[in-house]
Structures are given as C-alpha cells and as structure tokens.
Amino acid sequence: MADQEFVAPPYVKNMQRVDTYSEIDEILRSTAFRQGSHQESHMFFGESLLLMDGPGHMERRMLFASLVSKSAMHYYESQALAPVIDKVIAELKEKGRGADGLVRTDLVPLIRTMLHRITALVTGVDKVDSPETTERFRWLVDRLGEAATVEWSTRDHEEVIKEGLAVRKMLIDEFLQPSLDRRRELVRRQKAGEIAKEDLPVDLFTLLCQTGDDARPGDETYIWREAALFLVASTQTTTHTLPHVIVHLTEWCKTHAEDAPKVTDPIFLRRAATESLRLHQPAPTLLRIALEDVTLSSGRQIKKDERVALFFAPANRDERFGPDPYGFNPYRAAPHGAQAWGLTFGGGVHMCIGRPLVTGMFNRTDDLTGTEGTMIKILRVLYELGVELDPASPPQKMAVSYHDAYGVFPVILRKL
Amino acid sequence: MSSKGVRVTVDTNFCQGIGYCERICPSVFKVDKATGYAVVLQAEVTDAEMLALVDQAEQTCPTRAIELVPIG
Ligand code: HEM
Ligand code: SF4
Numbered sequence: 014m015a016d017q018e019f020v021a022p023p024y025v026k027n028m029q030r031v032d033t034y035s036e037i038d039e040i041l042r043s044t045a046f047r048q049g050s051h052q053e054s055h056m057f058f059g060e061s062l063l064l065m066d067g068p069g070h071m072e073r074r075m076l077f078a079s080l081v082s083k084s085a086m087h088y089y090e091s092q093a094l095a096p097v098i099d100k101v102i103a104e105l106k107e108k109g110r111g112a113d114g115l116v117r118t119d120l121v122p123l124i125r126t127m128l129h130r131i132t133a134l135v136t137g138v139d140k141v142d143s144p145e146t147t148e149r150f151r152w153l154v155d156r157l158g159e160a161a162t163v164e165w166s167t168r169d170h171e172e173v174i175k176e177g178l179a180v181r182k183m184l185i186d187e188f189l190q191p192s193l194d195r196r197r198e199l200v201r202r203q204k205a206g207e208i209a210k211e212d213l214p215v216d217l218f219t220l221l222c223q224t225g226d227d228a229r230p231g232d233e234t235y236i237w238r239e240a241a242l243f244l245v246a247s248t249q250t251t252t253h254t255l256p257h258v259i260v261h262l263t264e265w266c267k268t269h270a271e272d273a274p275k276v277t278d279p280i281f282l283r284r285a286a287t288e289s290l291r292l293h294q295p296a297p298t299l300l301r302i303a304l305e306d307v308t309l310s311s312g313r314q315i316k317k318d319e320r321v322a323l324f325f326a327p328a329n330r331d332e333r334f335g336p337d338p339y340g341f342n343p344y345r346a347a348p349h350g351a352q353a354w355g356l357t358f359g360g361g362v363h364m365c366i367g368r369p370l371v372t373g374m375f376n377r378t379d380d381l382t383g384t385e386g387t388m389i390k391i392l393r394v395l396y397e398l399g400v401e402l403d404p405a406s407p408p409q410k411m412a413v414s415y416h417d418a419y420g421v422f423p424v425i426l427r428k429l
Numbered sequence: 430m431s432s433k434g435v436r437v438t439v440d441t442n443f444c445q446g447i448g449y450c451e452r453i454c455p456s457v458f459k460v461d462k463a464t465g466y467a468v469v470l471q472a473e474v475t476d477a478e479m480l481a482l483v484d485q486a487e488q489t490c491p492t493r494a495i496e497l498v499p500i501g
Pocket of ligand 1: 364
C-alpha cells in the first residue's frame with residue numbers, strides 16, 4: 014500500500030524527488046526557490062496568487078486575506094455551509110430509498126454540492142441557488158479542476174486541456190461574466206458615493222474590481238485564471254481528502270469499538286480529520302524551481318533552474334510524528350515543530366490561505382469564537398446521519414488521475 | 430477587540446518566519462533571521478490604528494501563530 018501511494022506520476026519522473034520532511038520544509042520556506050507547479054496547466058492558473066512569487070505575491074496575499082477573515086469564515090460556515098447541507102440532505106431524503114429502505118448516495122458529488130455555495134461566495138459568483146444552476150455550476154467547476162491539474166491526469170493531456178478551455182468558456186458565459194459585471198457596477202456606484210463601502214460584497218471579484226485589476230490590459234483572461242484558482246482550490250481539495258477520513262474511521266472503529274460513539278464528537282472528528290490529512294494530500298506532489306544553485310542542510314544539491322518534486326506523503330510519515338507513522342491514529346500526540354497535519358497545507362509564503370476554513374478556527378483564543386471547519390462540519394453531519402461504506406459497492410480510486418482520491422464513494426446514510 | 434487594546438504573542442510552535450506580520454506591522458513584528466521566528470517588538474497595543482494593523486497581521490498569518498488577547 015505504501016509503495017502504491019508514493020508512485021511518482023509520469024509528469025515528474027525526470028525530476029529530482031525530495032521526500033523527507035526537513036528537506037521539503039526547508040525548500041518551502043526558502044527564498045532560493047520559486048513556484049514550479051502548474052506549468053502545463055498555466056492557461057488555467059497562470060499569474061494567479063498560487064503562481065506568483067516575491068513581493069508581488071505578498072501584496073496579493075495580503076489583499077486576499079479578507080476573503081478568509083474571521084468574520085468571513087463565520088459567515089461562510091453559518092450562512093453558506095449549514096443551510097446548504099440541510100438542503101442537500103432534504104433533497105436526498107426526497108429522492109427515495111432502496112428496496113431495503115436505506116438511503117444511498119455517492120459522497121464525491123455530494124461533498125462538492127455541499128461546498129458549492131462557499132465556493133461561489135468566496136469567488137463572487139451569483140445565481141448558484143436553484144438545484145439546476147447548482148448542479149451545473151458544480152459540474153463545470155469539477156471539470157475545470159480536472160483540466161487545471163492536467164499534470165496528474167492519466168488521460169490524453171491535450172484532450173483534457175481542450176475540454177477545460179471549453180468548460181471555462183461555459184463557466185464564464187453562464188456564471189462568471191454576469192457576476193463580474195454586477196460587481197463592476199457595485200464598485201462604480203460605491204466610488205460615486207451612491208453606496209457605502211461596507212455594503213459591497215467581500216469576494217474575489219469585488220476585490221479585483223476595487224483594485225482595478227478586473228481587466229488587465231493585454232491579458233483579458235487573468236481574472237478568470239484567478240477565479241479558477243479559488244473555485245478549484247476551495248472544492249477539489251476537500252472533496253479529495255474528506256472521504257479518506259471515513260475509510261480510516263471505519264477501520265479504526267473495528268479495532269477500537271469504544272470510539273464508535275465518538276464519531277459525532279467534533280473534537281474527536283477534528284483529530285481524525287487532522288490525522289487523515291497528514292496521510293493524504295489533495296495533490297500528488299508540489300513543484301519548486303531553484304533560483305540559484307542550492308545545497309540543502311541535508312547536503313542535497315539542486316542546480317539553478319532545476320525543478321524538483323516534493324513528495325508530501327512520505328515526508329508526512331516521518332518519525333517526528335511518533336510511533337507507527339504509516340498508521341492512522343486519531344490520538345497521535347502533536348509533533349514538535351510541525352503541524353499535526355504535517356505539510357499537507359504546504360509551507361512558506363504559499364501556505365494554504367483556506368486552511369482555517371477547512372479545519373476551523375479553534376486555536377487558543379479562537380476557542381471562544383471558533384468555527385467548526387467545513388471538513389469537520391460535513392463529517393459530523395454525515396455521521397449523525399449514520400454514514401457507512403456500502404458493502405455492496407466499495408469506493409473506487411480516481412481512474413482519471415494520479416490524485417490520492419476517490420472517483421466514486423458510495424455510502425449508506427443509515428439514520429436518514 | 431477590546432477598547433483597552435491587546436497583548437500580542439507569537440506561538441513559535443506554529444510560526445514559520447514567513448514575515449507577513451512584519452510586512453503589515455513592522456513596529457510590532459520582526460522576523461528574527463537567526464531563529465527564523467517572528468518576535469514581538471511591542472507586547473501591548475492600545476493605539477486604534479495599530480490595533481487595526483495587528484488584527485490584520487493576525488488574520489493574514491498563514492499559520493495562525495499570532496495570538497491577540499484583549500487587555501482588561
Ligand atoms: C483539505 C483542504 C485543502 C488542502 C489540503 C489545501 C492545500 C494547499 C496547499 C498544499 C497549498 C500550497 C500550494 C503550493 O505551495 O504550491 C495551498 C494553497 C492555496 N490554497 Fe489550499 N488547500 C485546501 C483547501 C483550500 C480552500 C478551502 C481554499 C479556499 C479559499 C484554498 C485556497 C488556496 C489558495 C488560494 C492557495 C494559494 C495560496 C498562495 O499561493 O499564496 N485551499 N492549498
Ligand atoms: S506571519 Fe505568522 S508565520 Fe509569518 S512570521 Fe509572522 S507570525 Fe510567523
């Protein structure tokens with residue numbers, strides 16, 4: 014199993030492979046490296062926050078910080094996630110039961126649907142409210158995600174890119190352009206003093222309109238690439254990682270029956286989700302390019318302009334995570350000098366901006382006003398509904414890519 | 430945020446020395462090149478303008494290493 018997980022996708026087979034925790038940590042924090050991911054998928058993410066470097070990146074990152082401010086996160090979780098979960102569950106109930114009286118569903122599209130409103134709110138996309146438009150939006154973002162991570166696709170890459178460009182056009186025509194136009198008008202009215210700044214929505218499109226970066230001279234598709242980053246990063250990652258928690262907990266509870274009643278306890282679930290995130294990352298590897306000849310503390314040499322592949326899966330099984338680092342243990346003690354989820358949310362300047370949204374704000378003072386986190390909240394609701402794997406139909410890993418993720422994840426919601 | 434201000438600390442278990450805090454509010458945060466962690470130059474912040482900046486730094490810090498505890 015371990016060997017299978019660490020198989021290098023063909024895309025990186027000629028690159029130097031870095032797979033120890035300390036080396037990856039050093040590279041991610043170092044200013045001697047620049048972003049090296051998404052070169053083949055540049056037409057989808059190019060010049061977005063993720064692919065910027067240096068002071069320009071820092072400025073952008075600070076601008077976008079308001080998208081994940083504490084108040085924004087409270088709003089997303091209570092106003093965008095909770096009602097959507099309720100709606101999705103109600104729709105499932107209506108859809109009916111099997112001959113055995115049980116509700117069955119595939120978790121992969123279900124998670125995407127549950128997250129779609131947060132995704133739309135963060136980016137600034139309107140009209141994702143009816144079942145039809147939601148389903149359409151979810152499908153388009155899903156397909157865009159496949160193209161934006163074409164590096165890991167097992168399909169013909171040219172084909173995937175061609176499809177992705179067509180999907181992006183549909184997404185722009187049907188959702189993004191009208192939403193952007195509305196925000197341009199709102200910002201124009203705000204600048205003319207007709208509405209207050211506080212009444213503007215807080216989302217990516219509005220921020221870009223406010224800074225005048227909604228129409229770059231000579232680069233009209235920039236805004237769609239920034240939007241693509243936020244659309245894909247906010248759904249694909251959680252959709253890829255959440256089902257693993259259920260697989261691990263199913264196995265864990267077989268040998269730790271005393272924990273079975275804890276699966277609806279947010280504290281236990283946070284531990285389980287964190288541990289599962291340590292073991293499974295949403296992307297097979299992150300890539301970085303050396304800006305100069307570098308010798309790492311380990312002695313490893315990386316030449317100027319060399320692109321290296323950082324393998325988080327083996328690094329996150331480092332001995333610093335305690336005994337049996339390959340195993341899943343929700344009671345694993347917090348490692349010294351590392352996050353409990355290891356490098357899964359990255360490190361250095363590009364460290365995930367959406368992490369608090371996923372795992373919740375719960376550290377220290379945040380305890381008083383914390384959020385549960387989208388991943389923990391969805392898991393809790395699923396366990397309250399008696400989620401379990403469907404023995405007649407086991408989950409299947411994604412066939413179309415090298416992602417450590419499931420393409421189909423059939424479950425039974427026994428208590429629905 | 431308390432009107433009396435906040436006590437500012439950086440949790441070195443989380444800090445990665447990325448420096449967003451220093452960039453936003455250099456009079457309160459500075460990344461120590463030797464240790465690789467941000468140090469707090471001003472432990473208590475009461476000035477309204479400065480409070481807004483430390484608040485922004487806290488929210489921007491990718492590792493959520495900055496802790497602001499209301500005073501009083
Ligand atoms: C399980 C969930 C998630 C995981 C594991 C994850 C992981 C990551 C990682 C590893 C990076 C760094 C990439 C690099 O250094 O090349 C990253 C960056 C990023 N993530 Fe996440 N992410 C998750 C959820 C989210 C969510 C919900 C959002 C929505 C706001 C988001 C938005 C971003 C953005 C915009 C960046 C680029 C940041 C930058 O370059 O400064 N992510 N994420
Ligand atoms: S922004 Fe956060 S991680 Fe970066 S130096 Fe400041 S406290 Fe440390």
